[in-house]
Amino acid sequence: MTIISTAADVLRCFSQERQELTLTDVVALRGAPKSSTSRLLRAMREAGLLETVGNSKRYRPSLLLFQLGQLYRAGSSLMARAEDLLSDVVEEAGHSGYVSIRDGREVMGLRYFAGRHALRVGTPIGRRLLAQASATGRSLLARLPDDAVRALFADEFEIPSATAPQTVDDLLRRLAEVRRTGLSESWDESNRGVGALAVAVADPQTEETVSLCVTYPVATITADEKRIIANRLLAGARSIATVMGDRVCHALRAGEPAMQGT
Template sequence: MTTLENAAAVLKLFSTQGIRQGHPGLSFSDVVENLKLPKSTVSRLLMTMETQGLLERDQDSRLYRIGKLLLAVSSHYLSVPLVDSVSPYMTQLSQLTQCTGYVSMLEGRDIMVMRMFPGRTYLQVVTPAGSLLPAHETAIGRAILARFSDEEVVQRFNGEYQVNSVNSPANMDLLLTRLAEVRQTGLSFANNETLQGISSLATSIFNKHRNETVGLCLSFPSPEQGKNIPKGIKEGLIAVTRQVAEKLGDEYWQ
């Protein structure tokens, strides 16, 4: 293994050993035992990582903690608004799947479109950024609502539940059933709801460091009756969602 690979292996130990903030840290012996490297190699490796700011060593306990350089970098990444963090991923995903992509946030009982990413597939009707749509009548809205408990969802609507599309959940009980399905798979699907001839597949991501939740969505022409979602859309959306969720520590996707 290269020095970089060994350094990465050391940093991964903080995760695999469950070492979080407030934990004393990793010992020299922990690293030797887990990496199966000679003590001399580990000694040089840890010294280099400490010098470069990747690790810090407590003067009393001699245990290693995550260094200031990594903390500064991660703090900067996690402080970026979630909409901005996911946008590069959605740009690429829209191009790969040829679908129109969206990033939206929950606003009361509605979702607000924050970003739109045109795909190569021509859609006659698109929903521009700034648009408000009923959350319960969209795939992306239900993906976000599924993050709440049934009690919180019922309280959010406060008895004022109505639908405009015959393809949307007709009442609160049906909505809760749909949300339960979303919680099981992480995926939310809408077929000819907000727009006739348009289907959408959506997920949601939570950034606990900023207490933000966004929905990610791909829209495409509705499949003909009896046909499945076009190949690559589901797989691509899940892959992107998991990739971002892992970086943010979103346990919903672990």
């Protein structure tokens, strides 16, 4: 493993719940030797990737990383369009939304839009979910051919709940439905009591791909609400895909989705 990939591995230890970490924390999370981890943290601090919190022994991501993140968002036409669309959908539907990306077998939210309902779903930005057991993840996995999906889960396939896909074949059947309808749905899977609808779009020029997802409590969502959310997400995805030249977007060939719990 190179020093760059090792440093990236350290940065992945940070999350919304773990905004500051000590040497002991990083050692426990990575399972790496304390001596080499200590040297790595010092090198990352000297390079401007990390900074210490006051006079403590806690580390946090540096201002440089924050600035780079802002530049990424500002320079991404796809991200800007996705945020604009999802902001409108959340305002109309009242439920929370996320713009997310896939990292291997996991997905991670980059942008969160809080719903206005008193009972709403909120997952911290940076928290990772299983791609196979989330609407966001399946919207992104559906863009891969089946053999690539099988290869991705060849050595590991987690099953977080009875409502999540139980096998890779089960997952592939659900991905086929996403490709048919353009819409991905989860129902009480990775996050118990939570449902979601999602679509995925991409920018072929930059190879960026994002998922736009609206989440809600399964106990309170109505059939009419889900239809409104689904139609808005599909229409928005088609609009973005047309502008960006994303011919793989499944919303362009969407059929009538058979949604759960309705």
